[in-house]
Amino acid sequence: MDADTDELLRLAFAQAPANLANVAITRMRAEVGGESSRGISYELLLPDGNVRTWLLDTVLPRLVDYLESIGAKLPRCGGVFLSVFSGDTLHFIHARDVIALLSGWSGLSSDELKRRYGPR
Template structure:
């Protein structure tokens, strides 16, 4: 299974990308007025993109808005891949990326959180 498939398999819902605004509004409401963290998944080198570019920014964002690891409450990811929008719980994505990176959740917070040490 490709890294893209492994990552997107975490999705709890999908929508055509052309209907992104309505779909995100629906998911926000269904998730109790949750926040959406959005990005476009590249066609190539997905694991490197997720670990080097997305993970540091995502951890910083989550910790900054009070959606603390490991639960990441109140945040879901809206991931555009091709013509489909995939919705993932932030906690599931962070868990997988933690595993891929070999870093514990505590180490992710230390390295990438707003209070970096």
């Protein structure tokens, strides 16, 4: 595992075996959402290499657009978590933590991310 992948996956607040993904994601939706709502899972399958480039070039624009479009406004990204598949493990990471990491990697603030990648 490269350093960028390790840095991302260290943000996980929970893990599960990937072969139990459906059950685990359903459980996380209930836990993250709380009593009055259900959390939203944004699922990713990490590539074997060039993780930082892939996250910044491919995932970040789409994730920001998605979050802003559903009303999970940056930087808090309320109720959204990423279900990140890496090998045989599923890692659950709050969207706010992924946005903070990618904001740091890109050098762009949350406001700049919204301007560049948010809905038009």
